[in-house]
Amino acid sequence: MQPTDRIREDVREFTPYAPGLSMEEIKERYGLARVVKLASNENPLGASPLVKRVLARKADMVFRYPRAGNPALVAALAEAHGVPRGCVVAGNGSDEIIDLLVRVTCRPGVDNVVAFAPCFSIYVQQTKLCGVELRQPPLGPDFAFDLPALAGACDAKTALVFLTNPDNPSGYAVPADQVVALAKSLPPRALLVVDEAYVEFADPEADHSMLPRWGQCDNVVVLRTFSKLYGLAGLRLGLGVMPEWLADYLLRVRLPFSVNLLAEAAGIAALEDTPFRQASLETVLRGRRLLAEKLTGLGCRVYPSKANFLMFAPPSPQCGAADVFKALLGRGIIIRALKSYGLPELLRVSIGNDEENDLFLAAMKDLVENGC
CATH class of the missing domain: 3.90.1150.10 (Aspartate Aminotransferase, domain 1)
Structure with missing residues (x-):
């Protein structure tokens, strides 16, 4: 052997x-x-000067476990984005949320996931690791989103559809109204996961983000990260905003204390440092x-x-x-x-x-x- x-x-x-x-x-x-x-x-x-001061104060506490579920961070995130607390899941980077979504919603060997080609490599790796088919229609000319092709690649066994808006590596983005229309065109079982890692730079943000439109669709998950605008890439902190029933299942299987004490404190401070x-x-x-x-x-x-x-x-x-x-x-x-x-x-x-x-x-x- x-x-x-x-x-x-x-x-x-x-x-x-x-x-x-x-x-x-x-x-x-x-x-x-x-x-x-x-x-x-x-x-x-x-990194924010406020974040640095908070991290220095918290350094003496790293021998303690963080509070289960990170309630203070979740409350701050919910308030910052204007969504219910029960819809927020914090993670060890948005990568952890992506991994959990695939594991929780996709049946190996049965379901499929849809994303454009090229796409963020984590979508590819986690679906493959979980034994799930990944369907990848190509982007349009000049890396534009061919949203009808994305919807057309779906069927009754599509569990997740990933859309990075703005996209990486092109920086291409579409207004959120087009994303709402895409969500409403998907098969009943499919969840649209909108990865908004870069949306704060899509000036104006409100025209491109799904968070101001939260509640218009019941099949949308929005991902955000603290690695870009907030300057916390080394602490690994991200979040997902999703229907409350889905958040409940992700929290059931998420590894305990995946968001560490320093990341939680830094995230709260970063939200405060306007x-x-x-x-x-x-x-x-x-x-x-x-x-x-x-x-x-x-x-x-x-x-x-x-x-x-x-x-x-x-x-x-x-x-x-x-x-x-x-x-x-x-x-x-x-x-x-x-x-x-x-x-x-x-x-x-x-x-x-x-x-x-x-x-x-x-x-x-x-x-x-x-x-x-």
């Missing part, structure tokens, strides 16, 4: 999630003292306009984005996406190559702070004018 014979056959084919390269890896590889990371869509201003949140949003929107204008001026094809990143194609086949990616790494600037999304000719750059954006643009200008 081989050691791998003890592993499920379908799991042997898995490849791990491919995160962006870390700053430490690039420093060591290229002998650099400073690295600018614009690869993971993190907050360009870091000035930091507004400053972060203004920095991203200003940077997004600047990068789109300057990259276009350099001859890049820049895709319209409602997120805190831009997807673009370099202007010259002789200095293609892979070449630009490697050349930027050598200069200490990390962006995201999109080969893992099946888009080897494209790149994604997160919006940084003003200095980081200027360094990236100066490097791009040099590469375009002088070659990779």
Whole structure:
């Protein structure tokens, strides 16, 4: 017997999630003292000062378990988003909510899940891990949502339909009214899971988010994260807003204390720090306009984005996406190559702070004018 014979056959084919390269890896590889990371869509201003103070005060309590169910956090989330407390499930990142939704609603070997191609890799991995068919109609031209095709891929055994709005890696988004129409067109059993990880940047947010329309549809789940606008990627905190009956079942099977004590405290503090949140949003929107204008001026094809990143194609086949990616790494600037999304000719750059954006643009200008 081989050691791998003890592993499920379908799991042997898995490849791990491919995160962006870390700053430490690039420093060591290229002998650099400073690295600018614009690869993971993190907050360009870091973490809220209020969050930092709260974490310092809570550090002495890390030997204690958090309160079961995180009631203080759930209450704060419900108030912030204007939804009933019983509809909120907090998780160890929104990834945990995705995993729970698949496990709770999908019957292995019977049901199917529908999402566009390409899509967030966690949708793919968790459905495969649970032995559930994933159906993936392609995105439309220029990465637009072909919502009729998404609905058309569903049948009576469709358990979940994932829609990331705004989408990653393109930044494409549709108004929430179109999402409501999609939800109402799905088969009776299907739940529409709207992943709004980037919706705060879809100016104006209220036109694109389903949360202001909560209650218009009884088959919608909305996912949010603290990893982007709130600057808490390292603490892993996310939430799902869903029908109360569904939230009850997710909480029955969720691992105990999956949201740790520091993440809970940081989440509550982040919700309270409105000035930091507004400053972060203004920095991203200003940077997004600047990068789109300057990259276009350099001859890049820049895709319209409602997120805190831009997807673009370099202007010259002789200095293609892979070449630009490697050349930027050598200069200490990390962006995201999109080969893992099946888009080897494209790149994604997160919006940084003003200095980081200027360094990236100066490097791009040099590469375009002088070659990779």
